[in-house]
Amino acid sequence: MSTRVGLGFDVHRLVDGRPCVLGGIVIPHPTGPLGHSDGDAVLHAIGDALLGAAGLDDLGTLYSDKDPKWKGANSAELLADVLRRVRAIGWKPVNVDVVIATEGPRIAPHRAAMRAKLAELLGLAVDAVNVKGKSLEGLGALAGGAGVAVQAVCLLER
Ligand code: MG
Numbered sequence: 001m002s003t004r005v006g007l008g009f010d011v012h013r014l015v016d017g018r019p020c021v022l023g024g025i026v027i028p029h030p031t032g033p034l035g036h037s038d039g040d041a042v043l044h045a046i047g048d049a050l051l052g053a054a055g056l057d058d059l060g061t062l063y064s065d066k067d068p069k070w071k072g073a074n075s076a077e078l079l080a081d082v083l084r085r086v087r088a089i090g091w092k093p094v095n096v097d098v099v100i101a102t103e104g105p106r107i108a109p110h111r112a113a114m115r116a117k118l119a120e121l122l123g124l125a126v127d128a129v130n131v132k133g134k135s136l137e138g139l140g141a142l143a144g145g146a147g148v149a150v151q152a153v154c155l156l157e158r
Pocket of ligand 1: 010011012035039040041044
């Protein structure tokens with residue numbers, strides 16, 4: 001049995017008039033992530049972690065924001081395609097851990113729903129998927145709800 005660790009990171013601006021799609025769920029909030037796809041920075045960070053661990057190309061290379069195919073795309077479909085690529089070369093996710101740094105939507109009230117959704121999308125038990133929300137302490141360009149930054153780490157085995 002061999003194992004690999006992968007790290008993913010993503011940032012999106014939060015703007016008016018966009019659904020607040022994060023971690024595969026829609027959070028009631030007046031702003032949402034701007035993006036070519038639905039802007040789900042959580043799924044994008046997880047996707048890059050999985051691809052990184054598997055030694056594959058990164059998300060931006062495989063699913064270019066210049067490609068009209070992915071315009072307005074549901075990132076859950078994108079993650080399903082990532083998992084297909086990872087599994088095709090024999091790797092299987094063991095666990096995923098995520099940190100969401102934002103002063104936009106509060107994450108804590110949605111943690112349980114997000115973990116359940118991520119577990120479903122990744123084919124993992126809920127205790128193998130974790131999510132933490134972090135405030136930015138009013139610092140930096142993302143302070144005040146201007147954006148969301150996400151870090152994800154995953155373990156693969158084969
Ligand atoms: Mg992204």
